[in-house]
Amino acid sequence: MKISSFKWLFGRNSEFWPTNMKTGMLAWVGHRLSGLVLVAYVFLHLSFISTASMAEDGADFNALMETTSQPLFVAMDFLLVIVVIYHAMNGLRVVLFDLGVGIRRQKLVFWVTMAIAAVLIVGGLLAIWHLVFPAGGA
Amino acid sequence: MAEQRIATSKVAGTWAWAFQRLSAVLLIVFLALHLLAAHFIGVGEETGEEPLITFDEVSVRLDQMLYIVVDIGMLSMVLLHGLNGLRTVMFDFDMFVKRKKLIDVALWVVGMATLIWGVVILLPFITGG
Numbered sequence: 001m002k003i004s005s006f007k008w009l010f011g012r013n014s015e016f017w018p019t020n021m022k023t024g025m026l027a028w029v030g031h032r033l034s035g036l037v038l039v040a041y042v043f044l045h046l047s048f049i050s051t052a053s054m055a056e057d058g059a060d061f062n063a064l065m066e067t068t069s070q071p072l073f074v075a076m077d078f079l080l081v082i083v084v085i086y087h088a089m090n091g092l093r094v095v096l097f098d099l100g101v102g103i104r105r106q107k108l109v110f111w112v113t114m115a116i117a118a119v120l121i122v123g124g125l126l127a128i129w130h131l132v133f134p135a136g137g138a
Numbered sequence: 139m140a141e142q143r144i145a146t147s148k149v150a151g152t153w154a155w156a157f158q159r160l161s162a163v164l165l166i167v168f169l170a171l172h173l174l175a176a177h178f179i180g181v182g183e184e185t186g187e188e189p190l191i192t193f194d195e196v197s198v199r200l201d202q203m204l205y206i207v208v209d210i211g212m213l214s215m216v217l218l219h220g221l222n223g224l225r226t227v228m229f230d231f232d233m234f235v236k237r238k239k240l241i242d243v244a245l246w247v248v249g250m251a252t253l254i255w256g257v258v259i260l261l262p263f264i265t266g267g
Contacts, residue, residue, distance in 0.1 A: 032227050039220040046252070050259040058193025058262065065191045084169070091162045098159060131177060 023107050027090050034087040041080060074132055081124040089117040149229040149238065154222055161219040168212050175199075193263070200263040213256045217249045 008014055015021070016029060048068070052061040067073065093113045096102050102109040176191065199205045225245055228234040234241055 035220070035223045036227065039224055042216055042220055043252070046256055046259060050255075052193060052196075052262045053259055056266070058197075058266070061193045069190055088162075088166050088169075092166070095159050095162060127178070 023110050027093070027110055031087060031090050031094070034083045034090075037083050038087060069132075071132075074128060078125060078128055081128070082121055085117050085120045085124065089113045089120070149235055150222075150226050154225070158219065158222055158226070161215050161222075165212075165215060165219060168208070168215070171208075172212060193266075197263045197266060200260065206260070206264065209260060210253075210257060214253055217252055221245045221249050 009016055011017065013020075015025070018026075021029065048064060049061075051064045052058050054060040090110075090113060093102075093109055096109065097106065181191065181195070200209075222245075225241065228241060229238070
């Protein structure tokens with residue numbers, strides 16, 4: 001397959017070029033990209049848990065949990081939180097439209113769900129902060 | 139070019155569409171519970187003050203049938219939703235629509251294998267600790 005046959009997907013004149021997309025299309029592309037990331041994450045998640053099978057007393061699992069509580073991994077957890085919340089809130093918007101709710105005001109519904117997503121993401125950040133720096137600690 | 143993508147909205151099927159919506163709503167609820175249980179509720183009570191997940195602590199929880207059932211149920215739901223979503227994305231491409239049967243079989247095999255793997259990797263927590 002030639003690269004040029006993907007021009008409809010990647011070209012500057014493509015309907016998928018970010019500045020060529022309208023609200024609904026942007027939400028749709030974002031939903032698919034975030035969905036693919038989350039499918040990949042499920043397999044990563046299981047592979048991390050599988051370390052429990054490596055040593056009799058779960059030493060490898062404990063060591064990995066220690067590692068994943070380091071700042072780099074916690075930062076990646078926050079990125080995961082952003083992706084999950086976007087996918088969940090945009091998915092809720094899709095479900096609402098399929099139920100016939102809000103289609104006439106689809107742009108407003110998109111930005112309302114994104115506002116809720118933003119609030120939840122801030123909540124996620126605060127929750128992660130609380131885990132990393134427990135009250136009284138820090 | 140639009141003509142390179144054919145009308146695929148009906149390829150995935152009505153049941154897959156309906157299931158995707160139902161599982162989406164359920165997953166929002168169960169993912170919230172999963173995160174609360176894993177990181178915020180009662181973590182560190184059994185083993186110390188650190189909010190760190192440990193093998194012993196997970197083992198204590200997986201002695202309870204409720205945790206085992208919810209974990210395996212959630213993994214089943216996640217795999218069905220995730221792989222069905224992947225299937226929907228693939229069927230927007232002509233080259234995958236042409237091989238619909240093969241892709242459906244392959245995704246079921248991957249899903250079932252991953253579910254079995256998921257149960258196997260939980261066993262150390264259930265039997266040990």
